[in-house]
Amino acid sequence: MRQLKPSYFKRYRKGKKDDYFADKIFRKFSLYTSWLAVKLKVSPNMVTFSSFIMDVIAAGIFLFSGKWIFSLIAGLLVFFSFVLDHSDGEVARYLNEKNKVKNPKRFGSYVDSIFDMLCFIVLFLGIGFGSYFRSGNFDFIILMIFSIIAATLLTATALGSRAYFSDSLKSSLSLSAREKISKIFSKIGLNLDYRLFSFSADVQTLIISVCALIGFPWISMIIFSTVGNFYWILKFWLYRKY
Secondary structure: OHHHHHHHHHHHHOOOOOOHHHHHHHHHHHHHHHHHHHHOOOOHHHHHHHHHHHHHHHHHHHHHOOOHHHHHHHHHHHHHHHHHHHHHHHHHHHHHHHOOOOOOOOHHHHHHHHHHHHHHHHHHHHHHHHHHHHHOOOHHHHHHHHHHHHHHHHHHHHHHHHHHOOHHHHHHHHHHHHHHHHHHHHOOOOOOOHHHOOOOHHHHHHHHHHHHHOOOOHHHHHHHHHHHHHHHHHHHHHOOOO
16 A cells, blocks of 8 residues: 555645645545555556446436435445546556656546546436436426536636646636635634635535435535536636736
């Protein structure tokens, strides 16, 4: 297990900082799944594909069963799917370091970004249609559509900012907005990590997982339809001057 630690901490040596829940929760698990992937000689792209398959299975469960126990299983699948989503990068960095690759390929990151978006779309298709078929309430279809729009544009704005704006600009804009919110809470005695004020992929995954674990996955669509769409519009507005 120790041989993976240099690969895991390499991202920190580059000066990057994980999102809050990715750092506090998902990275704790991904070290072990990364170790297993290396032991089984599973390629990073196969780890990415395995993550997607877990979400497809979860979406199928959301679609065909409304029972709590199956919702719980689907929630766990979504959670560990995102653990694997961290493992593909860890395995890739480990292999690049081990094989002394000077110019690693970017295709893996490209594939990972596409599957990230597809995972959320598939999950909301399962949650939305499943909720509609069991209740007959068309509101679930509307929520599903707005949730898919949010998931798609959250990924699109992230990819767009990565392609067209410098890391320093992205960091300063995002950090300043989150720090302002953090300072507001600090004035009332709540010293919260500024990374908590983000609708990043780790937060999105936890929302779906938790809602599924308590047996109400459709609540995640309400959150995505409102907060998710607000967040990508806010990012679009912040970048408008640049």
